[in-house]
Amino acid sequence: MPVLTQARLPPAASLDALCALVGGARLVVSADTAMVHLADAMGVACLAFFTTHDPAWRVRDYPLCRSVHLRPEGLPPALEFPRGAEDVAAARAAWDALGADGAETALRGAWAAVAG
Numbered sequence: 001m002p003v004l005t006q007a008r009l010p011p012a013a014s015l016d017a018l019c020a021l022v023g024g025a026r027l028v029v030s031a032d033t034a035m036v037h038l039a040d041a042m043g044v045a046c047l048a049f050f051t052t053h054d055p056a057w058r059v060r061d062y063p064l065c066r067s068v069h070l071r072p073e074g075l076p077p078a079l080e081f082p083r084g085a086e087d088v089a090a091a092r093a094a095w096d097a098l099g100a101d102g103a104e105t106a107l108r109g110a111w112a113a114v115a116g
Contacts, residue, residue: 032058040065 012018019038022028028039028046032053039046040062048059048067055067 036065
């Protein structure tokens with residue numbers, strides 16, 4: 001099965017082009033972005049990663065979406081609404097504490113739990 005990533009595709013020239021791309025996919029893997037909502041609207045299975053929002057708020061009514069909550073320790077609650085540089089610094093510190101290997105381990109663990 002070929003895997004397409006944004007790095008291998010030019011940016012969509014229009015919303016129509018983006019819809020065609022998502023509509024032709026067998027699976028969309030995305031962070032919490034419009035792609036999750038577009039995939040659901042088009043009936044395409046989706047694996048969605050969330051860091052700040054509770055996934056239940058976003059995709060509870062999306063039958064083809066599996067959600068994974070990736071929240072490192074120390075990340076302030078409700079960070080989707082940062083109140084300033086201090087909140088941003090706290091979020092960066094929480095993710096940096098994982099290190100590159102820790103972030104990859106968290107993603108692989110989340111994928112394994114969903115793919116089960």
